[in-house]
Amino acid sequence: MTRFTRTCLLALTLALAVTGGAFASVLEESMDAPRTRPLSRFDHDTHNETADLEESCALCHHLFDDEGELLPDESSEETACRECHDNAAKGVPKTEAAFHNRCKSCHLSVKSGPITCGQCHAAHQP
Template sequence: MKKRRVALLIGLAVLACMLAFMPAYSQEDITSLKDEAFGKGERPAAAFAHEDHNEKAEIEECNVCHHVHKDGELVEDESSEGQSCSDCHNVKEGYPTPSLMKAYHDLCKACHLENKKGPVTCGECHPRGGSVASHETH
């Protein structure tokens, strides 16, 4: 009887640990972007299903978006995916990087325009009511 209770308690403790770490695992599963650096913000979250998007768009290099610059030059084989865009790009315009909003807009829109594929209007990118599941990024 006692043994079973201990086993049950251990089982519950393991489960609690797994639940506690779940957010860490699901973090990469971004479905939309709402950067907290903007505070409340004016617009609904931007549609962006990280994995699906990059698969469909056939983007192989992470540093197409998660770039690293040195002395004003793009570093080819380095990537900054461990960092947030807002770690380097400020909400207010600041040398040498474009402001955070411009950084997002320029990166996303430029490629869509170039490929003639992907959304380029405010409403397509910031769908009202968030037809996409919301995921807070930092």
């Protein structure tokens, strides 16, 4: 790898680190824009089996009390995500932003799974 390539990669990494916190708010604000990619397909059962999440439904299907505190032993499995996320008070991310933030952060932390737009929003999905 050339010195120039390493320098560019370092600059890109630093830029992403600095702007990473702003990503969620920019993403949430842009969700009303027309879609340029197809919706992502999500095979719930296969994903949970692969990620070994069978007993951890509340990880994604979370509930909060009236004060905004997470209810760790409660699950929202019977409620559509959009019921809370698209009708939510200020500070609760819209559905698309919640998916992007939750899924991408998990995939990054376990170093497995798609993290780029085209990996989830593929033009030709099975």
